[in-house]
Amino acid sequence: MDAEEFRRAAHSAVDQIVDxxxxxxxxxxxxxxxxxxxxxxxxxxxxxxxxxxxxxxxDIESKIMPGLTHWQSPNFMAFFPxxxxxxxxxxxxxxAAFTAxxxxxxxxxxxxxxxxIVLDYICNLLHLPESYLSTSxxxxxxxxxxxxxxxxxxxxxxxxxxxxxxxxxxxxxxRNHATVGKIEEEEAEWRMRSRLVALGSEMSHSxxxxxxxxxxxxxxxxxxxxxxxxxxxxxxxKEVLENLKSEGLEPFYLTVTLGTTSTCAVDHFKExxxxxxxxxxxxxxxxxxxxxxxLILEEYRGLTEGFELFDSTSGLVTDYRDWQIPLxxxxxxxxIWFVLRSYGVRGLQxxxxxxxxxxxxxxxxxxNDGKDFEIIATPMFALTVLRVKLxxxxxxxxxxxxxxxxxxxxxTKLNEGxxxxxxxxxxxxxxxxxxxxxxxxxxxxxxxxxxNAVYEKINAGGEIFLTSTMIKDVCAIRxxxxxxxxxxxxxxxxxxxxxxxARAVLSGQDEHAEI
Numbered sequence: 001m002d003a004e005e006f007r008r009a010a011h012s013a014v015d016q017i018v019d020x021x022x023x024x025x026x027x028x029x030x031x032x033x034x035x036x037x038x039x040x041x042x043x044x045x046x047x048x049x050x051x052x053x054x055x056x057x058x059d060i061e062s063k064i065m066p067g068l069t070h071w072q073s074p075n076f077m078a079f080f081p082x083x084x085x086x087x088x089x090x091x092x093x094x095x096a097a098f099t100a101x102x103x104x105x106x107x108x109x110x111x112x113x114x115x116x117i118v119l120d121y122i123c124n125l126l127h128l129p130e131s132y133l134s135t136s137x138x139x140x141x142x143x144x145x146x147x148x149x150x151x152x153x154x155x156x157x158x159x160x161x162x163x164x165x166x167x168x169x170x171x172x173x174x175r176n177h178a179t180v181g182k183i184e185e186e187e188a189e190w191r192m193r194s195r196l197v198a199l200g201s202e203m204s205h206s207x208x209x210x211x212x213x214x215x216x217x218x219x220x221x222x223x224x225x226x227x228x229x230x231x232x233x234x235x236x237x238k239e240v241l242e243n244l245k246s247e248g249l250e251p252f253y254l255t256v257t258l259g260t261t262s263t264c265a266v267d268h269f270k271e272x273x274x275x276x277x278x279x280x281x282x283x284x285x286x287x288x289x290x291x292x293x294x295l296i297l298e299e300y301r302g303l304t305e306g307f308e309l310f311d312s313t314s315g316l317v318t319d320y321r322d323w324q325i326p327l328x329x330x331x332x333x334x335x336i337w338f339v340l341r342s343y344g345v346r347g348l349q350x351x352x353x354x355x356x357x358x359x360x361x362x363x364x365x366x367x368n369d370g371k372d373f374e375i376i377a378t379p380m381f382a383l384t385v386l387r388v389k390l391x392x393x394x395x396x397x398x399x400x401x402x403x404x405x406x407x408x409x410x411x412t413k414l415n416e417g418x419x420x421x422x423x424x425x426x427x428x429x430x431x432x433x434x435x436x437x438x439x440x441x442x443x444x445x446x447x448x449x450x451x452n453a454v455y456e457k458i459n460a461g462g463e464i465f466l467t468s469t470m471i472k473d474v475c476a477i478r479x480x481x482x483x484x485x486x487x488x489x490x491x492x493x494x495x496x497x498x499x500x501x502a503r504a505v506l507s508g509q510d511e512h513a514e515i
């Protein structure tokens with residue numbers, strides 16, 4: 001492909017991308033191909049002679065598109081969004097054109113310096129503490145990792161090495177290091193590593209537990225409660241830290257979350273920062289991969305209270321190869337730079353605010369309906385988490401159930417009155433006739449089956465795409481309204497599909513539902 005051929009191909013590709021974005025809502029959002037669909041459609045080997053771009057481009061629509069789940073579709077309300085915009089796509093084009101390993105400043109000074117500058121922009125936009133800036137006296141600064149999971153692996157390894165060195169110094173005390181051989185020091189360090197424990201709440205993303213397998217350390221999950229809206233508290237953290245210490249283990253790392261995957265819960269950062277003062281060597285990493293964008297709004301500025309005591313990498317000379325696991329890196333800062341300049345601060349704020357407002361509107365429809373669903377966690381950052389209500393619950397007028405198993409206790413959370421023993425008044429009247437624990441176990445099992453049947457039936461239909469989650473022992477459906485193209489009409493359609501499907505399942509119209 002020569003320069004002129006590339007020019008024509010690029011124009012054609014841009015036209016196809018624009019058409020794709022413009023007509024995406026008409027496509028089935030969730031791919032329904034079978035595993036292995038693509039191999040029979042492609043030759044068994046690459047062509048001996050090069051093909052024309054027109055022939056290659058035709059295969060995008062005929063062979064690739066059927067196997068895509070359309071994450072940019074306004075009907076995509078699953079997981080968390082992975083938004084793309086026209087400015088970011090242009091950034092990808094230039095990044096590919098300027099391809100360089102960029103592992104240090106000399107390889108491409110602009111790659112390093114633009115990344116440092118735009119991440120300082122982001123730091124200020126999100127109202128993060130001054131210590132996070134590259135220009136701070138403590139030598140802060142940011143780095144663009146390939147993913148949030150990659151970031152967690154990187155900081156966990158940094159935390160491990162810092163803790164081992166600190167522990168090694170304490171254990172050696174005032175001994176003359178000349179008397180301690182290199183082999184003995186290494187063996188002592190490996191013994192220390194065997195006692196290291198990384199922590200996360202039970203609502204933390206699985207990437208923290210996965211990172212412990214890579215880092216070769218233990219993992220402990222900290223229980224959370226419905227009473228705290230599934231957020232990690234300082235009280236819960238301190239109890240686990242003290243227990244680990246009493247067992248002779250060394251808690252060295254903690255992931256806290258601003259917007260957990262299941263419910264978008266916000267951990268109690270201020271309380272956790274107070275605990276950090278008692279455990280100063282504990283490295284605390286904030287996972288804000290999704291909801292962190294909300295910090296651009298003034299009303300969420302208070303969420304960063306306590307961040308100044310959390311940890312970040314630092315250095316005076318920035319060679320980004322030392323801030324990540326890979327050696328080479330892409331010119332990803334261009335995408336941020338293009339987006340920041342194209343939207344402007346006000347445009348980004350309006351974008352985030354609009355989607356949070358849409359999420360609150362959707363939650364309002366669910367509450368106002370009142371019959372078909374229960375919201376089981378406070379709606380946050382455009383995420384609503386709900387479960388299907390059983391007909392029996394509507395008849396009895398019981399508002400909700402939410403059990404939290406912890407240390408053998410059963411905690412019941414209700415939206416309406418609770419008797420002294422924690423049993424809903426509507427059921428408590430007949431307490432002498434039934435076993436409450438068995439009754440709730442049966443209700444939860446049936447409600448879970450109904451919720452799962454609704455979820456699977458909706459996704460099989462392909463009009464919208466949702467995801468489910470388990471919160472404690474309750475199955476729930478997640479609805480996220482943060483897609484770039486999402487508008488009220490798409491959320492209204494999603495709500496109507498949910499109501500219609502729930503009523504069909506519960507009335508027995510779905511022969512596959514086992515309730």
